[in-house]
Amino acid sequence: xxxxxxxxxxxxxxxxxxxxxxxxxxxxxxxxxxxxxxxxxxxxxxxxxxxxxxxxxxxxxxxxxxxxxxxxxxxxxxxxxxxxxxxxxxxxxxxxxxxxxxxxxxxxxxxxxxxxxxxxxxxxxxxxxxxxxxxxxxxxxxxxxxxxxxxxxxxxxxxxxxxxxxxxxxxxxxxxxxxxxxxxxxxxxxxxxxxxxxxxxxxxxxxxxxxxxxxxxxxxxxxxxxxxxxxxxxxxxxxxxxxxxxxxxxxxxxxxxxxxxxxxxxxxxxxxxxxxxxxxxxxxxxxxxxxxxxxxxxxxxxxxxxxxxxxxxxxxxxxxxxxxxxxxxxxxxxxxxxxxxxxxxxxxxxxxxxxxxxxxxxxxxxxxxxxxxxxxxxxxxxxxxxxxxxxxxxxxxxxxxxxxxxxxxxxxxxxxxxxxxxxxxxxxxxxxxxxxxxxxxxxxxxxxxxxxxxxxxxxxxxxxxxxxxxxxxxxxxxxxxxxxxxxxxxxxxxxxxxxxxxxxxxxxxxxxxxxxxxxxxxxxxxxxxxxxxxxxxxxxxxxxxxxxxxxxxxxxxxxxxxxxxxxxxxxxxxxxxxxxxxxxxxxxxxxxxxxxxxxxxxxxxxxxxxxxxxxxxxxxxxxxxxxxxxxxxxxxxxxxxxxxxxxxxxxxxxxxxxxxx
Numbered sequence: 001x002x003x004x005x006x007x008x009x010x011x012x013x014x015x016x017x018x019x020x021x022x023x024x025x026x027x028x029x030x031x032x033x034x035x036x037x038x039x040x041x042x043x044x045x046x047x048x049x050x051x052x053x054x055x056x057x058x059x060x061x062x063x064x065x066x067x068x069x070x071x072x073x074x075x076x077x078x079x080x081x082x083x084x085x086x087x088x089x090x091x092x093x094x095x096x097x098x099x100x101x102x103x104x105x106x107x108x109x110x111x112x113x114x115x116x117x118x119x120x121x122x123x124x125x126x127x128x129x130x131x132x133x134x135x136x137x138x139x140x141x142x143x144x145x146x147x148x149x150x151x152x153x154x155x156x157x158x159x160x161x162x163x164x165x166x167x168x169x170x171x172x173x174x175x176x177x178x179x180x181x182x183x184x185x186x187x188x189x190x191x192x193x194x195x196x197x198x199x200x201x202x203x204x205x206x207x208x209x210x211x212x213x214x215x216x217x218x219x220x221x222x223x224x225x226x227x228x229x230x231x232x233x234x235x236x237x238x239x240x241x242x243x244x245x246x247x248x249x250x251x252x253x254x255x256x257x258x259x260x261x262x263x264x265x266x267x268x269x270x271x272x273x274x275x276x277x278x279x280x281x282x283x284x285x286x287x288x289x290x291x292x293x294x295x296x297x298x299x300x301x302x303x304x305x306x307x308x309x310x311x312x313x314x315x316x317x318x319x320x321x322x323x324x325x326x327x328x329x330x331x332x333x334x335x336x337x338x339x340x341x342x343x344x345x346x347x348x349x350x351x352x353x354x355x356x357x358x359x360x361x362x363x364x365x366x367x368x369x370x371x372x373x374x375x376x377x378x379x380x381x382x383x384x385x386x387x388x389x390x391x392x393x394x395x396x397x398x399x400x401x402x403x404x405x406x407x408x409x410x411x412x413x414x415x416x417x418x419x420x421x422x423x424x425x426x427x428x429x430x431x432x433x434x435x436x437x438x439x440x441x442x443x444x445x446x447x448x449x450x451x452x453x454x455x456x457x458x459x460x461x462x463x464x465x466x467x468x469x470x471x472x473x474x475x476x477x478x479x480x481x482x483x484x485x486x487x488x489x490x491x492x493x494x495x496x497x498x499x500x501x502x503x504x505x506x507x508x509x510x511x512x513x514x515x516x517x518x519x520x521x522x523x524x525x526x527x528x529x530x531x532x533x534x535x536x537x538x539x540x541x542x543x544x545x546x547x548x549x550x551x552x553x554x555x556x557x558x559x560x561x562x563x564x565x566x567x568x569x570x571x572x573x574x575x576x577x578x579x580x581x582x583x584x585x586x587x588x589x590x591x592x593x594x595x596x597x598x599x600x601x602x603x604x605x606x607x608x609x610x611x612x613x614x615x616x617x618x619x620x621x622x623x624x625x626x627x628x629x630x631x632x633x634x635x636x637x638x639x640x641x642x643x644x645x646x647x648x649x650x651x652x653x654x655x656x657x658x659x660x661x
Contacts, residue, residue, distance in 0.1 A: 002078050003153035004049050004107045005190045008222050008288055015288040016281070017048040018311045019080075019224070020295050020302065022071075024053070024063035025426045026605040031063075034297055034426035035070055041299055042075045044396035045306055046313050048290065049078040051109060054096075061096060069103050080155065081105050084113025085134035093140070097148060108144065109155040109193060110184075112137040138184045145188035156181070156189040158223070160197045160206040161246055172244060174206050182215050191222040193292055196239070199246045200276045204283055211286065220286050227276060228294040229301035230269025233259035238477060242439055270304045277309045297426035423602035438474050438616050445620045448472060453626040455498055455534075455634065462495040474617045475502040475610065490655040494531060499658075502610070503530040503642075506651065529654065530642040532610075538639040544657075545643065551657070554603040555641040558611040562604070570599040571644045598642055610640050 011017060020041065025031045041047070052068045054060065064081065072079040081100050085093065100108065134140050141154055158181055162172035181192070192210070197203050203225055210218035230236050233255055240247050251272055258264035277291055291311065293302050306312055438445055448470065452458050464470040466488060468479055480488070486506045494501055533541070538555060542563065545551050552569055556562040618631040645654035 002106070003190075004078065004080060004155070005153050005222060007048055007078060008191075008290065011288040013287060016311055017288055017290040017313070018045075018306055019049045019051060019290065019292045020045070020047045021051045021053065021292065022067065022295060022297055022426075024055075024060050024067045025297065026428055026609075027423045027601055029424040029601070030297075030426045030428050031067075033424055034067075035074075037297070037299055037426055038071065038075055038077075040396050040399060041303070042077055044394075044399070045303060047077070048313075049080055049107065051080040051082060051292070054082040054084050054111075054113075061092075065096075065099050065103070068100070068105055072103055072105055078107065079105050080107035080109055080153075082109045082111060083140065084111045085137060085140035086113040088113075088134065090134075090143070093134070093143065094147070097144065097152075101148070101151070106151065107153045107155070109157070110137050110140045110144065110189070111157055112140075136180070138180065138187050141184055141187040141189050153190045154188060155191045155193050155224075156184045157195060158192045158206075158210075159195045160203040160225075161195075161199060161244065163195075163244075174202075174209070178209070178213070181210075182213065182217055185217040185221065186215075191224065192218070193224045194226045195243055195245065196226045196228040196294055197245050198240070198251055198272070198276070199248050200279050202246065204280065207283070222287065222290065224290045224292045225280060226292045226294060227273055228296070229273055229298075229305060230255070230265060231296055231298055231301060232262050233265050235296070236265075236269075242477060266301050270301055270308070273301075273305045274308050277305070277311070281309075423597075423599065423605060428602065428605070438613065438620070439477055440472070442620050445474075445617065449474070449617075451621065451625075451627045453630055455630070458500065458630075458634065459495055459498050462500045463492060466491045466495055466501070473502075474613045487655065490659070491529075493659055494529070497659075499531045499533040499537070501529060501531040502640075505529075529658065530640070532634075532638045532640055535637055535639055538641060541641070548657070550646045550653075552598075552644045552646070553641060554598070554600065555639050556603070556607040557639045558614075558635050562607075564600060564603075567600050570597060571646075598644060603642055607640055611635055 008017065022034065022038070025034050038050075050071050052064050052071060054064050068079050068081050071077045081096075083093070083096055097108075134143070137156055141156065144152055144154060159174060159177055162174045163177050185192075194203065194206075207223055207225075210221075210223060228236075228239060236247070236255065239245075254268050254272065255265060258268055280291075281289060293305070295302050440448065449461055450457075452461060461470065461473060465473045465476075466480065471479060480491075483506060484491070484504060487504060491501050491504060535557070542553075542555070545553050545565070552565045552571055554562075554564045614631055614635040618628050618635070621628040621631075643654070643658070645657065647653050
């Protein structure tokens with residue numbers, strides 16, 4: 001039950017450390033797989049602490065606390081629980097603080113969270129003891145100190161490039177935020193953790209400003225820069241837009257050149273993050289230098305970064321002396337990351353340990369005693385039974401980095417695609433883990449979508465988005481992807497019919513992976529549509545779909561009703577075949593990658609969120625207004641339907657089916 005500040009203070013003055021952020025997965029399978037991943041990362045990487053996110057308005061409270069308990073109690077990781085305060089009553093905050101205390105959690109990251117909702121909605125769903133709601137993070141810091149004294153170590157957020165609520169801020173400047181940050185420290189905050197950034201100069205200037213501030217409150221305070229490993233080009237662009245983080249042209253150019261190849265993007269991203277870390281390490285510090293990584297519940301990229309930057313702490317004398325030995329794999333080579341061949345001393349100074357005493361015997365029976373018939377019997381040693389400690393720290397680290405067959409199994413979900421990935425992945429769902437949100441302020445929502453008063457007004461919003469005249473809708477913060485331009489006319493016709501499309505994909509067959517419009521994945525390497533429609537329209541469409549063999553569908557509404565063509569089907573809507581080499585056996589193989597999957601579990605998880613977004617949009621407006629009533633009626637009377645047509649060799653079949661009268 002250590003405090004983060006105590007752990008930092010115990011490090012050498014010139015020491016270094018890192019921490020990792022995780023969020024509660026959306027599915028049960030994702031949660032189970034995250035626990036396995038956490039166990040591996042805890043052993044192989046040894047972060048100083050981990051943080052667990054808290055959904056907007058407490059929307060993920062129970063799942064966040066469950067994950068925090070696993071980290072703190074089961075894995076023995078010092079855990080810092082995020083706690084947002086807007087749209088939460090004091091009663092809810094008290095409950096969260098008491099739960100954290102019961103779990104032995106002594107570290108909190110006090111955040112403001114989403115902008116406050118319309119004041120007429122405050123207290124909705126709360127009991128009479130709900131009490132006054134918080135407005136700013138400083139209110140939460142003061143309240144925690146008042147109620148719990150020094151029991152908790154409290155961190156607060158800072159913005160190296162300035163904080164802004166608007167999508168395109170004209171005056172985003174960290175100097176505007178500085179008085180509020182000073183106020184949070186004076187209220188009792190113990191450390192600062194920054195928003196993600198890629199402009200390293202902006203961070204260095206920001207830290208220098210804090211250290212020299214006349215108040216003196218930052219002089220020796222831990223300031224931890226927040227960094228996000230690059231998982232894919234699309235996620236990077238979306239995240240930097242949502243967080244208002246500048247992507248320097250030099251970095252964007254490097255990633256732009258490989259944006260269609262997720263594996264290449266990750267490798268370039270590792271280079272970029274390592275360069276940022278190394279640059280910050282050159283800046284004199286008043287104490288140990290630390291870094292916080294927003295993992296998005298993935299492990300491969302962050303494992304490379306922390307090893308290459310020598311952030312992994314050394315093994316203590318109490319650990320097994322063999323624990324730092326090199327990983328056990330049959331590939332016979334050391335993994336190189338963009339020219340880096342041996343990092344943190346772990347792979348430089350140790351000879352690769354063999355996986356067994358003798359790996360020669362093949363097709364022989366393994367016997368417990370000494371073999372007397374060498375042609376058809378082998379002892380355990382001869383048969384390749386591993387010697388020594390297989391689950392060593394070095395082995396675990398190599399697995400997290402994707403080495404060997406075990407590593408490939410551990411990083412099987414390394415193509416992150418948000419809700420379009422595999423529902424078994426810990427990374428499935430929202431990219432930030434903060435739950436259902438419009439990702440815009442109330443004023444910004446009103447500016448973007450005005451005050452729709454009828455389904456026809458909603459149709460016009462979707463139509464403008466498909467045409468490229470509207471930058472975002474509540475279900476997407478960006479315009480159409482380039483590939484969707486190929487089906488723009490069909491999407492327009494559906495939306496003009498009052499069937500509001502939120503996701504789609506054209507039918508493409510056998511396109512090369514480096515195709516400028518449709519390509520993805522390494523070089524040399526089903527059509528579907530999803531939409532909201534009125535309940536009567538869905539009943540007519542369902543009868544038509546049920547008679548077709550080449551179509552799969554999933555449909556649900558806000559009341560929990562669900563229908564599907566086949567509950568057991570798993571639809572790989574996007575898949576590709578790429579040549580590669582199996583490092584374990586030295587043979588060339590064909591690797592099939594399926595980054596876009598639609599099946600019952602993932603649809604159910606998205607269904608709840610999709611209708612939750614209708615509710616969040618409704619809350620932008622006064623509850624008795626025509627707009628709020630319209631959005632409420634739609635939420636009650638519409639269905640969300642996802643249709644997959646398997647005849648992808650016939651690119652227009654799905655659209656003919658959808659648009660016929």
